[in-house]
Amino acid sequence: MVSTVFERQPGAASSIAAMLEGSTLSPFWTDDAPGPARPALAGSHRADLVIVGGGYSGLWTAVMAKERDPERSVILLEARRVGWAASGRNGGFCEASLTHGHENGASRWPEEIDELDRLGMENLDEIEATVARYGMDVDFQRTGALAVAVEPHQVEWLEGEGVLDAEATRALVNSPTYLGGQLSPDDTALVHPAKLARELARVAEELGVQIFEESPVVALEDGPVVRTRDGVVRGGRVALATNVFPSLLKRNRLMTVPVFDYSLMTEPLTDAQLADIGWEGRQGVADLANQFHYYRLTADNRLLFGGYDAIYHAGGRLKASYQERPESYEKLASHLLTTFPQLDGITATHRWAGAIDTSTRFCAFFGSARGGDVAYSLGFTGLGVGATRFGANVMLDLLAGEDTPRTRLRMVRERPLPFPPEPLASLGINATRWSLDQADHREGRRNVLLRTLDRLGLGFDS
Numbered sequence: 001m002v003s004t005v006f007e008r009q010p011g012a013a014s015s016i017a018a019m020l021e022g023s024t025l026s027p028f029w030t031d032d033a034p035g036p037a038r039p040a041l042a043g044s045h046r047a048d049l050v051i052v053g054g055g056y057s058g059l060w061t062a063v064m065a066k067e068r069d070p071e072r073s074v075i076l077l078e079a080r081r082v083g084w085a086a087s088g089r090n091g092g093f094c095e096a097s098l099t100h101g102h103e104n105g106a107s108r109w110p111e112e113i114d115e116l117d118r119l120g121m122e123n124l125d126e127i128e129a130t131v132a133r134y135g136m137d138v139d140f141q142r143t144g145a146l147a148v149a150v151e152p153h154q155v156e157w158l159e160g161e162g163v164l165d166a167e168a169t170r171a172l173v174n175s176p177t178y179l180g181g182q183l184s185p186d187d188t189a190l191v192h193p194a195k196l197a198r199e200l201a202r203v204a205e206e207l208g209v210q211i212f213e214e215s216p217v218v219a220l221e222d223g224p225v226v227r228t229r230d231g232v233v234r235g236g237r238v239a240l241a242t243n244v245f246p247s248l249l250k251r252n253r254l255m256t257v258p259v260f261d262y263s264l265m266t267e268p269l270t271d272a273q274l275a276d277i278g279w280e281g282r283q284g285v286a287d288l289a290n291q292f293h294y295y296r297l298t299a300d301n302r303l304l305f306g307g308y309d310a311i312y313h314a315g316g317r318l319k320a321s322y323q324e325r326p327e328s329y330e331k332l333a334s335h336l337l338t339t340f341p342q343l344d345g346i347t348a349t350h351r352w353a354g355a356i357d358t359s360t361r362f363c364a365f366f367g368s369a370r371g372g373d374v375a376y377s378l379g380f381t382g383l384g385v386g387a388t389r390f391g392a393n394v395m396l397d398l399l400a401g402e403d404t405p406r407t408r409l410r411m412v413r414e415r416p417l418p419f420p421p422e423p424l425a426s427l428g429i430n431a432t433r434w435s436l437d438q439a440d441h442r443e444g445r446r447n448v449l450l451r452t453l454d455r456l457g458l459g460f461d462s
Contacts (some may be wrong), residue, residue, distance in 0.1 A: 005150050011336070011338060018347065023264070023347070027352040030088040039212060040230060045075060045234070047073045049238075052241060056200070057391055057392060059200035059201055060391075064392055075209070076209055079215065079216035082197055085245075087194075087384075092190050093284045093296070095145070098116055104363065108457060136199040138195040140190075143283045143284060144281070144284075146172060147285075148180070148285060150177045150179060154180075155179050157444075158182050162184055163182050164180060172281060176341065190282070219248075239376075240375070243357045244256065254418035255415070257312055257425060261310060263332070264306065265302055269302070289440050291309070308328075312429045312433070329348075329351045359416050361416035363380070365377075372398070377391030379416070417456075
């Protein structure tokens, strides 16, 4: 077994404690950019399209539904507040990839990976154009992304365009852990997650969408009829954008599992601290380990540092108490200091967790039900900031019964294998997590379980 750089060079216990002391257990993004409160649904309503879910998936569906047909009546129902779940808790990496990276897509759909890559880049370009068209205040920056090797065996995985040696990588972002890197200058933008949700809701309402908050859907009946605790909407079509939460369709109950991901946000870096780490290009950064970290700068030069732990709780339960996990935050603080020892003494203002809707193929899947009256898009596996817009377009295509380049894709037509029911799900997922950790400690070598899952196209990832 080989120790990782984060184990060989851990942050000092006193520095870790000082960093976390006083941090708020709450997502920085939603605290920084709260949106307006909206009323709950009450009484009986009708709409041409009913959208269930007020995260990116549902909001993009609402905006584009009105762009396609301004006369269409649209109601969006959100169980809590717009953008409060994954859409307000992610790292703000808006990536072009629709398939959780080129390699994952190429291994599953080799004959259409070029088209998937093209559609993904087109989708990102259209997001940028939408932000500009509606004057959306979302801190959008087309920075690109930097993948970094922090162990010798990871350097061997770098190939293709944009590969950098250690010196060139550290010239972009100054971390002593970097042994090499790969720069992708155009396929990633950074956004403020809560501002993106807030602004999508604003645009949707300006286009005529009715948004109701604190309106959890309790039943989806034929008709279709959507019922909340205090109201009902009868509609011509329904788009399900429920992400990690239990599906209203029984067929999708085992298609995803909730994986908890953890993040820290620091105070704004000083000019001297910024000078020490460079990062003038402000790229989004992620390392190449199985248990990987992602990090970025915000508009006001805070440092977000997240990832590594991907925690599944038995039974697939979603509890607010799962957000507090001291060992995960301590680990992140230590790894941050390993990555940037020159930031020793910095404090975190916020710590939080969010649940990711993980699918066995690592990327979203789509479909329709109830004779074409209902469409769904879910299983984004941590890649939903950009891909939810593509999924929204797929749902609108399916509900319209349209044959489009999107609906002809095998990726869209095929469903992944489901996760097994409990207790097999917990046993399998925890065995996979253990195996991924072992691979990171065995110079990337994968054991029999991981090799078998690879051959079957299955796995567990955040």
